[in-house]
Amino acid sequence: MLKPGMILCDRYEILDVVGAGGMSIVYKARDHRLNRNVAIKVLKPEFSNDKNFVTKFRIEAQASAGLTHPNIVNVYDVVDDEGIYCIVMELVEGITLKQYIEQNGRLNMETAINFSIQIASGLEAAHENHIIHRDIKPQNIIVSKNGNIKVTDFGIAKAASSNTLTSGAMGSVHYISPEQARGGYSDERSDIYSLGITMYEMVTGRVPFEGDNNVSVALMHIQNEMIPPRQYYPDIYTSFEKIILKATQKKPERRYLTASALIADLKRVQNNPNIDIVVAPTSITNSPTQEWTKEDVQAIRNGSANRDLYSQPYDNPPVSQEMGEIRPIGYNSTPQANNGRINELLQEDDDEWEEDDYEPEPQPKRGNLKKVQDYDDDEELEEEEDPDGIDPGIRKAVTIAGVATAVIIAIIIIVVLGNVLGWFKFGSKKDNKNKITTEEVQSIAMISFTGVSEDAALKMLSDAGFTNVKTEHVEDEKTQEGYVFEQSVKEGETIPADQEIVLKVSAGAEEVDVPDVKNYEDSQAVTILTEAGFEVSHAYEYSDDVEKDKVIKTDPEGGTKAAKGSKVIVTVSNGSEKKEVEVPNLGGLTEAQARDSLSSKKLSAGNVTHANSDSVAAGMVISQNPARGTTVTEGDSVDFVISDGPEQKEKKYTAKISGTISRVDEVSVPDETAVTVQVQFNGQVVYSKDIQISPNASYEVSATVPGLSSTGGSASLIIVDVSGNNVTAAFSGTTPEVSYSEE
Structure with missing residues (x-):
């Protein structure tokens, strides 16, 4: 362990211990070459003695040094000083997100979404540079004093994952993705999964899986479904819960494929909490390899045959849950009623269900038999040689007979159902009063469109079969412009397809004047803006012109108009940006020279006193406080003592x-x-x-x-x-x- 006062590479002076992790110890240090404080992460001896690990560690750390982003802790240097391997990083004054949650409890929705966007932005920048973090967790996320988020430890996890490490050195298993838990290939989507778990903890104050040991928790990530956050706290936005559930899908291809896609949805929810987020169907979670019984295989064959009869696509197979699949959102047993909605949902999420590098394998050519596959891209069930020894001709004949039987049964069902619903005119006519003279109108169950855009709502209604839809554009400060906030027919109510449906669409909130609160105290500005009907959020900047804690500017600017109820960002002054400087040596200078020396460092003279000295000439500085070389902040004062020369003894x-x-x-x-x-x-x-x-x-x-x-x-x-x-x-x-x- 390094001690305060030690110098690394003739440049970095160790000041204090900041913290320790499984692989390293973090110190606060002073970079004397660039005159700034830094954080130095020093590898523990058990890792610094492993040459292979050190080589990979250095490569990854140097790659991370190329990342520059407001939400990433900057890496300045990677150094080796006589076997001490360390990374020199930006020093961020703050606490980890884990400590923040422990101190404040679960986060409110606004804070959780804000933090999530910042974390995802950092990941986006890293992923664009082909750098995967592999150890995203609240312990590796720093919340600075001004509320900014910084992600740290990029590159270290990759070096660690390629070596045999102790359990203490590995990242917390509570945030590990299923593919990492299985020891498989991990990519950008692994980071997204870990971020999803982190978001879960932000809004619930807990992790989804707890166990007696690391192995049991890792298995839960592979096998178990997490309890949805809203079961703990119903005040969590439904849309935000869906983002978490989508980010934490067991299958990587069902998550957000990029951090950019995740950020887009987070910003949609930030602007309109009632927005709908599409979540992929729940994946098979018990094993990466699905086991099938003969009955399952036969059921799939029968399903395949029936699907050929009805010409249904394979995008949403009606496989029972007993076979391991969960039906997609919006699925029911009536293909015509819901096929449009299902296809719309799948089309919206199409880009996130596909792998860029996925190439389907050639299909075997065995008659009319087709490959039946579940949602896994890498698993398929093909027609094998008949294990029962049944003659292929007989089996083919039986299959044809089964198909014919299925066709006949389907026709009978359609005829009977059509007769009941009046599609066909069978039976005797009793009298003219009961005679159907017009085609009956189909009744359809209404679904909810709250939080859906106007265009999407109209398309969904049209696809469902509704023919008489009107829209009214009404000012509404709670709903984003262009989105439905009220409907005339309640969800679940069954109505004729031609009954009038009125959708109220937000025309945006009423626009009102934004008060000009520049140079007001922060608390005064918040009161004025709140009374004017706005929500207030804060940003902070240094300013040489505006006093500390007073308003520099607002967005939108004062004097302009903005939607009532919208958010106004108030930028508050942190005062002049003060940098840290070293106190100069004032010894032997005159009082005037001492004042000039302090001024050159943007320091001021404090308490100036006089004293006799037998060694320092009269008029020169004897001593100073703080001592020379001490790090202080610009604008601080320095006291010093002026010599009056040797003491004159009185004659007696x-x-x-x-x-x-x-x-x-x-x-x-x-x-x-x-x-x-x-x-x-x-x-x-x-x-x-x-x-x-x-x-x-x-x-x-x-x-x-x-x-x-x-x-x-x-x-x-x-x-x-x-x-x-x-x-x-x-x-x-x-x-x-x-x-x-x-x-």
């Missing part, structure tokens, strides 16, 4: 006071009188001595006063008797001499 002086006193007034102070002599300096008593007066005697008085800050001052002698009387006047020499010396 000692005063010496001396003098001689003698008595001159024997009356006031008789012999043998006890007195106290006090020495005062600048009004303060600094010395005191008791003496007894003798005849004709004189007395020496001296004192010292240390710690004076200057020379000069006044000194005097004061004599008092035992009663406290001042008797100084009775003595001479009471003004002493004062001399000074420097300490």
Whole structure:
């Protein structure tokens, strides 16, 4: 494990650990050459010691480095420093989608669709460059602080899939596609499956399959049908649920074939949640190889024969569910009633049901027998040599007899049914009142057209046999323009084919003025736009002109008109775009030079103080905070200290006071009188001595006063008797001499 402060390739300084995965550890680092922070993903030793793996890893990582897209974490460099293999990537400040779901719970529909479009956009860019991720999961998707989505770890999964790895190093099995779980070939559609599982988790807060171990979960992806999301939460859009179910089909050919097709449907749902999404029929999920009994084979043969009689296409075979097939959406047992709708659905999804590289194998020529195939492109059931040993001529005769019998039965059924419904005029005429004089009109069950485009609805009604359809275009802010939002006949109601049906089609919402909220506080702008009848979403940009958290612009622009209830994108300022810079060295500069140096880095001078220094000349910078080389953001301030030179020590002086006193007034102070002599300096008593007066005697008085800050001052002698009387006047020499010396 690398430690903070280590330098890789004489360029990347390790700053801190960001996270760890099964194959690598991610560090935050500083690129000193380009002066920016980066993320470095370092391979763990068990992989970096495998030369084959490292070679493939490097090739894939270098291919990923060619990807540049707003929804992909950019790869800057692939380096090798004395056996340490790592990828240098864009550093994205944020959390993984897994952590985002854990912190916020399941996502609302708007957020889930927005995130899904961004993830799919990243995959689209990668797929266009022939790069498959192979490990799409919430742990490999980063939600940045501004809400943007970044997909990471491109190329690593492919290198991993070609080596024998520990279970801890592999991507989570909860998001693996069935073909990957089987160890088969994976392509772009494998990523789409994993994204489908990720979308499932975004709206439900859980993964569809849970098991005791990886093997059991992988088998569930191959065999089990997932519980539809709306069974957990009915508020999930039906259209979004259909996208998830389509993306997670077991068979790759039944999923979205491209990320572009997925994005197109996601945007349709984003614009109109009620839109209808076509989902392919559920595939056979128990095994890639279907096993057939003799009864199944005979049933298919009979179905084939009957289909020849009725000239029905093989696109939607009415095979029972017991044989492993589920009927397509819209199928029922009446070919004429629903054939148009089925063909329409299949035609809409035709491009996604076919493989570009699929080539049908030559069909065996054995009489009139045909190959019967299920929906699997790679499985077929051909006529084999008769295992029962029955003579082919006899079998052919029996087959012809069976066909003839089926024809006769079909004719009888048609005649009887026609007679009951009045198609044919059989039987006696009882009287003129009951006589049918006009052709009876067929009754047909109504289906729902809510959320369907006007053209599609009219075609579906026509195909179903309805002949009297009218449309009304009405303003409706909840439904996309040109789509049906109401019908006069309810779904499931049976009516004559010529009964009038009125479809209300949205003419779009009423257009109203978009308020101009530029330079408003974000919260104020949201209130104004909401009150005007608009939905609000946000985008964020840096701006040198608009203050942080104020509105830069709106889309549509203020002053224009837009449909009431439509979405207005409010772009909010993040303030000036501030880059990270290193603090320059201010040591030894003058204050003016220090300020200029900081300004050149777009930094400012903070608190400037002064201090004495024996080593730094007066007027120069002694120290700074933050220290030189520290990474800060443009606009930050730096404190520094200016030298006042060496500290100047204050001189101290000692005063010496001396003098001689003698008595001159024997009356006031008789012999043998006890007195106290006090020495005062600048009004303060600094010395005191008791003496007894003798005849004709004189007395020496001296004192010292240390710690004076200057020379000069006044000194005097004061004599008092035992009663406290001042008797100084009775003595001479009471003004002493004062001399000074420097300490």
